[in-house]
Amino acid sequence: MxxxxxxxxxxxxxxxxxxxxxxxxxxxxxxxxxxxxxxxxxxxxxxxxxxxxxTGTIMANVAVVNPLHVRQEITVFVEVEMNNEYQDMHDQAKKAFSEAPEVQQCYYVTGEVDFILLVVVRTMADYEAMTRRLFFANNNVKRFRSFVTMDRVKVGLNVPLDIRRDRT
The missing domain is CATH 1.10.10.10 (Winged helix-like DNA-binding domain superfamily/Winged helix DNA-binding domain)
Structure with a gap:
């Protein structure tokens, strides 16, 4: 690699x-x-x-799949607040969130919460199972708050580029 x-x-x-x-x-x-x-x-x-x-500038060459076409119809944003700020406990959470197939994006953030996750699931039962596995089973998760989307108004992966800038 x-x-x-x-x-x-x-x-x-x-x-x-x-x-x-x-x-x-x-x-x-x-x-x-x-x-x-x-x-x-x-x-x-x-x-x-x-x-x-x-060099990692191009991180992956992937197909962007419409979740509705593969019956993953529920998109949820989740704020996760941890009990402790210990680095090893945060690293464990990062690993668990990164390995969960439902978690499409995970951000370690500043502010009142520690992580913001973007989750895609087929049913609310699937979401509940994920919360039990990732949040309730982790003693360091203090609380989590879910925001279920009603409509995917804009979804993008493109990074804005200033292609007019002459950097040569």
């Missing part, structure tokens, strides 16, 4: 940002098409994409 460089050490120029802009919209875009759009050769685009994958 390639060594991932810390994000602050990765230097991206305007060509890298232009490639990322195209790939975020459709990562199946042929590299020769990207090359034509941004003014590089296809091998240069290929080298840049490979470098961005190796």
């Amino acid at each position: 390639p060594k991932k460089m810390p994000a602050e050490t990765v230097e991206l120029d305007r060509f890298d940002l232009a490639i990322l802009d195209v790939l975020q919209r459709d990562n199946k875009t042929p590299q020769r098409s990207i090359a034509e759009v941004i003014g590089l050769s296809a091998p240069a685009v290929q080298r840049r994409v490979k470098r961005m994958e190796e």
Whole structure:
């Protein structure tokens, strides 16, 4: 597995940002098409994409699946407050949340709660089973609060890029 460089050490120029802009919209875009759009050769685009994958700038190449089409119809945001601030206990929670298939996103945050989770489940019974496994079974979880969504108004994974900035 390639060594991932810390994000602050990765230097991206305007060509890298232009490639990322195209790939975020459709990562199946042929590299020769990207090359034509941004003014590089296809091998240069290929080298840049490979470098961005190796450094962790491109974290994954995945299909974004509509949860309704696979009958995962309930989306829940969950605030989780922990009893103790001990690092090892937070690390255990991070691991448990990261490994739970229902948890799509997990953020360790500042403020009144410690974690915010984005959860996708098929039924409320599935959500209850997950809460028993992740929250009630963890003695360090002080409380959790759930927000069940009524409509997915906007769901995005694209990171805003300033492709006009000349970073060369």
